[in-house]
């Protein structure tokens with residue numbers, strides 16, 4: 537005994553029923569996780585600074601924004617210079 541009348545059985549809704557959920561979940565999953573993974577490396581902002589000791593441009597992360605020189609040796613030299621002056 538077929539409960540679905542023939543004119544309804546031909547409608548696409550019967551085929552979409554089981555297909556819709558996984559497709560929807562996949563779309564949600566991609567929307568949730570794709571932007572996050574794209575954001576990660578791109579959002580790393582760096583601050584450009586010029587080393588007063590060697591004149592080189594260098595980049596620091598915001599947490600190191602207080603850094604003045606590009607390296608430890610430049611830092612030591614720079615400090616010595618300031619003490620002497």
Ligand SMILES: [Zn+2]
Nearest residue numbers: 587590606610
């Ligand atoms: Zn330097």
